[in-house]
Amino acid sequence: QVQLVESGGGLVQAGGSLRLSCAASGRTFSTYSMGWFRQAPGKERELVGSISWSGSSVYYADSVKGRFTISRDNTKKMVYLQMNSLKPEDTAVYSCAQDRVSVRWPRCEYAYWGQGTQVTVSS
Numbered sequence: 001q002v003q004l005v006e007s008g009g010g011l012v013q014a015g016g017s018l019r020l021s022c023a024a025s026g027r028t029f030s031t032y033s034m035g036w037f038r039q040a041p042g043k044e045r046e047l048v049g050s051i052s053w054s055g056s057s058v059y060y061a062d063s064v065k066g067r068f069t070i071s072r073d074n075t076k077k078m079v080y081l082q083m084n085s086l087k088p089e090d091t092a093v094y095s096c097a098q099d100r101v102s103v104r105w106p107r108c109e110y111a112y113w114g115q116g117t118q119v120t121v122s123s
Contacts, residue, residue: 002026002112004096009117012086016121020081022096022114030054030074031102035110036081038092038119048094051079052105059106064090086121093118 008020022034035050049060051070058070069082079096093116100111 004114006114006117029077033099034079040092
């Protein structure tokens, strides 16, 4: 059974930084691509970025490109989202997700989700 647990959210002022972590268990982590999503109140869930199973390829939404960085440590079964130059519009619940099928990129189909961590950016 796949479990994804996020941590690292909180309240930060605009221009600040946060690093989110996602701990995975249940499957061979190193063979699955991962994604970070966010959902703000009243808005649809948005893919923030994703990383291939090996970590060699990444994708970022235009809204975060140049500010956010995704990385992973397959030995620790962890994926990270470094968020810099945060803006009030980045306020949302951030969740990590795992692809349903192994060794697939970039057309991922996310089947497993964490519970999310709240990020609030004050102006």
